[in-house]
Amino acid sequence: MSENKDYSRNKLMDYLNLPPLDIEICDVTLRDGEQTPGVVFTREEKIALATKLDSVGVDIIEAGFPVVSAGEKEIVKEIANMGLNSRTCCLSRSRVSDVEVAVDCDVDFISIFIAMSDLHLKHKYHKSCEEMFSAAMEAVQYAKDHGVGVRFAAEDGTRTDIEVLKKAFKAAEEYKVDYVSIADTIGILNPSSTYYLVSEIKKAVNTPICIHCHNDLGMATANTLAAAEAGAKQLHTTVNSIGERAGNASLEEVLVALRVQYGIDRYDTTKLTELSEMVNQYSGLKPSVTKAIVGEHAFSHESGIHVCAILEEPRTYELFSPEMVGGKRHLIVGKHTGMKALKGIVEEMGHTLSNEELTALLDRIKNCTETKHGISPSRLETMINETKNQ
Numbered sequence: 001m002s003e004n005k006d007y008s009r010n011k012l013m014d015y016l017n018l019p020p021l022d023i024e025i026c027d028v029t030l031r032d033g034e035q036t037p038g039v040v041f042t043r044e045e046k047i048a049l050a051t052k053l054d055s056v057g058v059d060i061i062e063a064g065f066p067v068v069s070a071g072e073k074e075i076v077k078e079i080a081n082m083g084l085n086s087r088t089c090c091l092s093r094s095r096v097s098d099v100e101v102a103v104d105c106d107v108d109f110i111s112i113f114i115a116m117s118d119l120h121l122k123h124k125y126h127k128s129c130e131e132m133f134s135a136a137m138e139a140v141q142y143a144k145d146h147g148v149g150v151r152f153a154a155e156d157g158t159r160t161d162i163e164v165l166k167k168a169f170k171a172a173e174e175y176k177v178d179y180v181s182i183a184d185t186i187g188i189l190n191p192s193s194t195y196y197l198v199s200e201i202k203k204a205v206n207t208p209i210c211i212h213c214h215n216d217l218g219m220a221t222a223n224t225l226a227a228a229e230a231g232a233k234q235l236h237t238t239v240n241s242i243g244e245r246a247g248n249a250s251l252e253e254v255l256v257a258l259r260v261q262y263g264i265d266r267y268d269t270t271k272l273t274e275l276s277e278m279v280n281q282y283s284g285l286k287p288s289v290t291k292a293i294v295g296e297h298a299f300s301h302e303s304g305i306h307v308c309a310i311l312e313e314p315r316t317y318e319l320f321s322p323e324m325v326g327g328k329r330h331l332i333v334g335k336h337t338g339m340k341a342l343k344g345i346v347e348e349m350g351h352t353l354s355n356e357e358l359t360a361l362l363d364r365i366k367n368c369t370e371t372k373h374g375i376s377p378s379r380l381e382t383m384i385n386e387t388k389n390q
């Protein structure tokens, strides 16, 4: 087999002998992503994002929550009628009046949710689990009677008694729901507990399982993948990991991990950087510079030991190539630069310096007072010319 130049495959996975993952991606950027405080996507922005998500090959786009506003409903309906390859869905409370609005949006399925955790039943609904479940099934029946698919979602599912969850999902199967969804609404899971929970639900129901992970402990992506290993079918993501509080599982992290760890390469990862920049621009929220895949420094290297190796073979210090995700490599010159790295970078810039000149330039670069906040390419160009003229 020829060597893969795009990424290093995690060969340790071979020892796990996992069955191939059977997954689909439901991206919820346009709904849960927009629930990030202060974020509003305009109609044009939602259309542009839906188009780009479709071109990545995302299987399902959650287009919005129609009862939020009349404008939201119109946009959901417009996205559902764009003729995308991606299927579309939208969110709805367990109320027939909400489902009526959702049904009119022409989506492929409606995500009808209730929480069944004691905390939510007591402090949010002030109703019993039975009352809420029966309202949910009334809503499910309405959607089904109108020929629309249904995802029955257990909000706060990870703080819901597991037996209650199993019983509710089994009962929902009787209503022919198309999916059951486990929402880790407040991000309490870790990969082991995710694996356990999904495995248990899988034993109880035949309906495909969805996993919706929040990132309150920074584990949303890992938990999503653990759920997939345990047999979850539909994985929920947002671009740049935006969403309520600490956000959701990140689309870019999940898709790249699916490729590198599990060999799933049907998604067009080369568009991920562009998609991230769109969300960054439309949301006004720039991901951290060290954010995996799309952060400004995801392919930046300064350390001399790293750069001298990268100049020969980038895979020494990059798990996957910037090209694989539509990004760019940046070689940074600063305090941690070494001689070989500096020589290589100077030559890439079209200059030739003697060893003495390189030593003098490196001494100057390592002087933190002059270069504390980094050296831009134009500043480096000036420093090279000054060194030559000395």
Ligand SMILES: CC(=O)SCCNC(=O)CCNC(=O)[C@H](O)C(C)(C)COP(=O)(O)OP(=O)(O)OC[C@H]1O[C@@H](n2cnc3c(N)ncnc32)[C@H](O)[C@@H]1OP(=O)(O)O
Binding pocket: 032, 035, 065, 067, 068, 069, 092, 093, 094, 095, 113, 114, 115, 124, 125, 155, 185
């Ligand atoms: C975990 C999640 O992401 S859940 C989705 C969160 N997203 C949003 O809230 C979207 C933005 N929200 C909104 O625009 C508004 O809150 C709306 C349009 C949804 C509802 O607005 P309002 O009708 O004014 O209700 P309000 O927000 O004051 O209260 C929520 C009501 O929904 C009820 N509710 C909450 N979830 C559900 C549910 N799954 N099924 C049925 N009722 C529910 C609450 O108990 C409360 O009921 P009450 O009015 O009888 O007390």
Ligand SMILES: O=C(O)CCC(=O)C(=O)O
Binding pocket: 032, 111, 113, 151, 153, 154, 155, 156, 181, 182, 183, 184, 185, 210, 212
């Ligand atoms: O599970 C779902 O489909 C949605 C639930 C959700 O958004 C949440 O609980 O955070």
